[in-house]
Amino acid sequence: MNSDSTARETPKLDASRLPRHVAIIMDGNGRWARKRMLNRIRGHEKGADTVRAVVRATREFGIPYLTLYAFSTENWQRPDTEIAALMTLLKRFLKSEQPEMLENGIRLNTIGQVERLPADVRETLEAVKAATAHQTEMVLNLALSYGGRAEILWAVRGIAEKVKSGALDPDAVTEDLLAQHLYTREMPDPDLLIRTSGEMRISNFLLWQIAYTELFVTPTLWPDFSKAEYMAILEDFQKRERRFGKTGS
Ligand code: IPE
Ligand code: IPE
Ligand code: MG
Numbered sequence: 001m002n003s004d005s006t007a008r009e010t011p012k013l014d015a016s017r018l019p020r021h022v023a024i025i026m027d028g029n030g031r032w033a034r035k036r037m038l039n040r041i042r043g044h045e046k047g048a049d050t051v052r053a054v055v056r057a058t059r060e061f062g063i064p065y066l067t068l069y070a071f072s073t074e075n076w077q078r079p080d081t082e083i084a085a086l087m088t089l090l091k092r093f094l095k096s097e098q099p100e101m102l103e104n105g106i107r108l109n110t111i112g113q114v115e116r117l118p119a120d121v122r123e124t125l126e127a128v129k130a131a132t133a134h135q136t137e138m139v140l141n142l143a144l145s146y147g148g149r150a151e152i153l154w155a156v157r158g159i160a161e162k163v164k165s166g167a168l169d170p171d172a173v174t175e176d177l178l179a180q181h182l183y184t185r186e187m188p189d190p191d192l193l194i195r196t197s198g199e200m201r202i203s204n205f206l207l208w209q210i211a212y213t214e215l216f217v218t219p220t221l222w223p224d225f226s227k228a229e230y231m232a233i234l235e236d237f238q239k240r241e242r243r244f245g246k247t248g249s
Contacts, residue, residue, distance in 0.1 A: 017238045032223040
């Protein structure tokens with residue numbers, strides 16, 4: 001990517017109306033590969049290149065939080081070979097991106113049941129998290145072994161324990177308190193959720209957090225998703241009126 005094109009493109013966006021948090025359901029790697037008579041894993045490899053480009057673009061746009069749905073709790077039901085390939089790719093991605101993350105002020109965070117990931121992947125995740133812990137320009141939040149229902153359930157259990165022990169009054173259980181027990185406790189709710197590959201569903205992603213998120217579904221398969229399309233979606237986002245249940249005036 002060259003910086004000249006960035007200089008030409010960026011003025012179309014109103015910097016004062018950028019989303020603070022973009023979340024993406026990166027779908028369609030398998031279909032991208034099938035269309036080319038390739039193994040699904042080649043689709044995931046190409047998808048990793050898109051991840052790199054989208055992280056870079058998000059940082060350039062000045063959006064402080066990016067959450068990427070990389071692996072769902074339901075994705076554990078895929079064939080072992082595909083899971084293994086995804087884990088290898090994740091590890092490779094983390095190692096290759098660490099220098100650029102440090103250079104660009106990006107902190108790595110994860111949400112999900114990370115303890116279910118293979119030990120070597122967890123070690124790499126912890127190493128990159130520790131190395132980037134003091135970066136403040138942007139948070140790259142990877143949803144790994146993530147499920148929205150599991151997250152809410154885990155929060156409710158934590159709250160129930162506190163109530164049972166007498167540390168918490170049931171009347172003190174508010175929306176804010178529940179949000180404080182989610183993986184995302186330190187970040188704002190997403191302003192914009194993008195799903196690639198045309199599927200009109202949420203697939204157990206951020207169920208609590210997307211109550212008032214603007215949704216955008218594109219038919220583009222994730223490996224074909226580009227910075228230009230990302231920019232066009234942000235432009236569309238800036239034209240929307242977010243009412244949060246109130247009247248327009
Ligand atoms: C998204 O692509 C990547 C993951 C879910 C890990 P898919 O692998 O779901 O691709 P399709 O939906 O089969 O095309
Ligand atoms: C959603 O994609 C999960 C991720 C992108 C990681 P899926 O391909 O797993 O979702 P479904 O099966 O189409 O709902
Ligand atoms: Mg899919």
